[in-house]
Amino acid sequence: MALAQNDPAGELRRHVAAFLATHDPATMERLSFLRARYDAGLAWVAFPSGHGGLGLPGALQPDLDRLFAEAGAPDNNPRANIIGLGMAAPTILAFGTAEQKERYLRPLWTGEEIWCQLFSEPGAGSDLANVATRAVRDGDEWVVNGQKVWTSSAHTARFAILVARTDPDLPKHAGLTYFLCDMADPGVDVRPLRQITGEAEFNEVFLTDVRIPDAQRLGPEGGGWKVANATLNNERVAIGAAAVRESGIVGLVASTWREHPELRNTELHARLLKLWVEAEVARLTGQRLRQKLALGQPGPEGSAMKLTFARLSQQLTGLELELLGEEGLRYSDWTMVQPETVDFAGHDAGYRYLRAKGNSIEGGTSEILRNIIAERVLGLPAEPRVDKHRPWRELAR
């Protein structure tokens, strides 16, 4: 067994081979196959046994997924459940009861149940701890009222992770509790939120007397801030960089350059090369970050990575329009639709330019990320705070 411990990649390969020997993806029904894969601990390689994993190093996940892809196995359509897989699952694993993990993790991973996130509110954007959505205890249930915003997949989601205020008399960070909310509750009203591109990729969600059993509380009453932060840290780490040179937006712009000599101009050339170098360095920075994470050296560099990603996507898409000139003045379609996923490459340059503006706002604004780096990494003094220790109820809004 000493050999297996020193060769987790080999151990994983053996597990997959054994599973595939008894489960033929060519003949099994898709959902049965996925459930069996979960039950065999071959879903999330780093999750514990019994919850879809084998407790192996997380760095092996790409290997695992590749082995199944090479065998022609169906995947769990991860792009349709980004919030569930990236944020809800690790949080449920970390803070959930045995019953919660048993109930939620398998259908989440197989894609049977899509999840969304009910965190942001009109008055609680960067200042997430300021949420005003109220949850009031009523016997074994909580009654929730409030308004959430910037919810992707709310119209397809079966469940939501939700932060609500359970005690307004405590200071803002202390009065929050984290719930798993059933989106089928009749008090949940999902309305598409149209954005700058013309699409409604996000939703507003109005909660009116929504009833949540106390068994769907995640973590202790009043412990919502800690649980929510764990969720957000998962979000920021999840924004990785591409492993292959010129993947992503820089590749699109480079292709335009190569295919359209008639559009070239020395200034745009200089700007393209500068951004090409920065994108390549960002790729390497992402690789280095993943190497650190694989060694168990996670750091707050995920925030720096996200800052860079947002800046580059914005500068590159802006440059692309200047390069295109006349074609950049034209747009594909302003019609409001509700897309399932965000797809930069499948749209025109104008869409990319507009959509990229959100990259420095969603999932923590660039300003908040700079605060995090300055305070948590560099140890610089925090901003003077007037709102930290007073009851939330008394704060001006």
Added chain:
Amino acid sequence: MALAQNDPAGELRRHVAAFLATHDPATMERLSFLRARYDAGLAWVAFPSGHGGLGLPGALQPDLDRLFAEAGAPDNNPRANIIGLGMAAPTILAFGTAEQKERYLRPLWTGEEIWCQLFSEPGAGSDLANVATRAVRDGDEWVVNGQKVWTSSAHTARFAILVARTDPDLPKHAGLTYFLCDMADPGVDVRPLRQITGEAEFNEVFLTDVRIPDAQRLGPEGGGWKVANATLNNERVAIGAAAVRESGIVGLVASTWREHPELRNTELHARLLKLWVEAEVARLTGQRLRQKLALGQPGPEGSAMKLTFARLSQQLTGLELELLGEEGLRYSDWTMVQPETVDFAGHDAGYRYLRAKGNSIEGGTSEILRNIIAERVLGLPAEPRVDKHRPWRELAR
């Protein structure tokens, strides 16, 4: 007389012609000529009669100086007395007693007496109100002890404008008083302060039991902050922009570009053109600011102008070194000297690059100027302040 009031330029021309008719610059001794010019109200056109001026619009000053230059008259060597002419004189005019104006303004303007400024201290840079130099009343005199820094011309100056703390028990802004300090006092010790270029353009000034008669106090006791701010506002307005295209540093870099085709590179071309445009726009912005000032519409745009000037001088000098390549790796001379004036054009590109770093620090850092614009122009909230109302003595330093 209605005609004269509507034609101040004509009035000025007539005054100058009348003066020159009786004062021949070709035959008069230089100092006598300058004193006579002052006495005729033809020194500072906007100053009142009796103090070197005629009370005409300040926008006419360039006309006035040109008329004398065209007549072959000697000038007052203004570059040797920048602090005196630009800062001390308008402050003395605004806050001085009749005796003070009578005593100081004429020899200041003629250049017989050079002035320097004793404001900054090691612990009071951006936070000027934090000065720790103490002035203690002793009969009709004040006894001053402390250390000042960043004093240009201290080694040539006859007098200094000085801010000192006269009451440490008052809040920091309230306990300051403004003095005119005799640099010949035996307690004044001037030491050259060597800087990044190798030169010592500035000095440190140590004040040990320096005695200043109360008659040399400018403004009321405790009124030093208001007087000092008037001085600083003059400083920022004085940093004007060039009237002629490609004057200043941009012209030097453009010349290098034109004269050295072998150094050209597309990226540097793009960067040069971008900065050329910005320098031209800065020139126009300066013109527009002067037109506003001439109409009596002074605004805080002087701060914006200084921000732009500092940024451009730094970016242009940095670009120049990259353009020069090998030559940029060489430097003229690190020997410590004490120059009389700042002269960007008379040095090599490396000197310009290093010296330009000071442009965003001296005379108000770019950070302070952005605060001023944000708060005074845009009306955004001030920083939370802990030091404004407590006695200066109790503040942590």
Added chain:
Amino acid sequence: MTALNLLYTDIEDDLRATLRDLLADLCTPAAVSAVYDGDRSLVAPLWKAVAADLGLAGLLVPEALGGAGASAREAAVVLEELGRASAPVPFLTSAVVATMLLLNAGDDLLPAVASGERTAALAIPLSTAPHALLAAVATDSQQRLTGVVTSVAGAAEADTLLVPASTADRIALYAVPVASASVAPVVSLDMTRQLADVTLDYAQGRLVLADAEPAIRAALRAAAALLASEQLGVSRWCLETTVAYLKERRQFGRPVGGFQALKHRLADLYTGIESAAAAARYAAAALAAGDLDLPVAASVAKAFCGDLAVLAAEEAIQLHGGIGMTWEYPAHLYLKRAKADQLALGTPAEHRAQLAELVDLTMRAPGA
């Protein structure tokens, strides 16, 4: 170079106030936003109010020819306000570009265009820089025009198109009624200056100018010089709206506008806008004065103000946070206008490349 007045005259301030009042009444963000969904009911009445009722269609036309006899300085102020309101009216295309061409030709159509009764547009891609290769359709011996001109601004609102067409050795300009052309509206990045593709199939033209290239270039240069003022207006809206929002918006128990990092960015934006004002005013004044420095002034202004307006709109979106990304809030209208304006009439990169030629800072060796 120093004598031009870079400030606003009292007359210009009055014009601004009048137009701003009208736009505040008629040109609401909701009505502007609706044009993105194909509801263009705002456009015709607004243009009538601006062009005919306020008489701005004839701003650049001498009084003797039925116009207001004003100068490019006033037209610049109009464009500042139209930019500030993101107004979807063909002022630049009809009252500046087409009008300058008709003036140059002494064309009979001028009085009707000056009164706002008729609207005209030059059939050329909006992206065309004043010094760039000019698109031109083909012509035959009977002055019939054939060809496609893509991405034409103002065509959808025009009743007359001014069409550049190639003759034996030069470019001539013909007037063509829109009824004789096929004008296909294009989904545009900026729907407040919606483009159209114009197709001519043996359309009968009327000769306006036989040797039109200098006049067309002059009109495009004037448009570029004045578009800088529109970009200035866009920038000012962005700064003022963002500052106002950040004074109200609270996070972490404080107005967001009190956070120093944002204050410094807004101070930098203010600095940029004050600079843009100088550049735009200088270009307008040089145009009004017929100053020889106009080519430099126009390219400097279009390059600087074009980039600045995009920065201003991008900062407005970012500093608003999520609300700035919504369809409901008007910030997106300004980002689209700013980005489209940057690409219109030559990108900043194209204008800087042209400046290199004008001020002897090319990549080429001397004499090469």
Added chain:
Amino acid sequence: MTALNLLYTDIEDDLRATLRDLLADLCTPAAVSAVYDGDRSLVAPLWKAVAADLGLAGLLVPEALGGAGASAREAAVVLEELGRASAPVPFLTSAVVATMLLLNAGDDLLPAVASGERTAALAIPLSTAPHALLAAVATDSQQRLTGVVTSVAGAAEADTLLVPASTADRIALYAVPVASASVAPVVSLDMTRQLADVTLDYAQGRLVLADAEPAIRAALRAAAALLASEQLGVSRWCLETTVAYLKERRQFGRPVGGFQALKHRLADLYTGIESAAAAARYAAAALAAGDLDLPVAASVAKAFCGDLAVLAAEEAIQLHGGIGMTWEYPAHLYLKRAKADQLALGTPAEHRAQLAELVDLTMRAPGA
């Protein structure tokens, strides 16, 4: 492209700690600053301690040839630390560039250079990019060399010069004792890597490599790849020193480091430095592994880290305020080093232009 380790190994961490301790003892800011006034008493003992006592002169030399048998990864760590201390030693010129050339030639001089007993330098202007035209002196039939090479780094510390010289159809490399050459020190922007002009007047050379151009370019490329790590070290000193200073420095009754505008700039600088670390590590790893991607890796690293180090030093000066401008405070040493490093071995602009060729993003039309 993905297998290279971008982290530091334990061995590299140990090497760093040892060298940092030595530099903290010997290489004080005051002693470094003194070289600007001509007092170079620091240089020789420091170089002896680094080269011979720590054995770093032979870092890249196989153990069989008397060296440490380490790789470019370790050399990169050494350069990080030398940059961090602004140390005036000829490690890059002798232990990297000259050593690689001697290794390539299997030259007998190698053991002496590897032991630190002798010091060598390639006689080429420090500004030369790996892909640029190479300067070469003239040679005659008796291997006598004549010519001037300006702005040579490491020449003043060297006892042997490796001189590129033109033969009939190629560039050969000759060894010349400094005693046979005139080495005139030059007042340099960065006196911690002082340049010299080398004049040869029928100096007798010893042939090292007959066809030396590929080896010279490879050595320059290696130097460029590794200089990125020096630039990283400079950047880290700037950030750490500035953060430490701003935690202490108080203005307006608060530590200056608590003002948000400065915090955000430092966060951006940190982000840049983390990125620079990835770029520099990748270049060092690609060099160590003999990876085919080295030309791209080297130019990416030199371009990115070169600009970043200048930004870091400029921010350090600005955020220190007046004290950063003084001769007494060491920040100026890092600005000079950062700016000179940016110009050394090809500017960022030259490396980006080279990348355009390497990754097919040129201005030329395809096939042109």
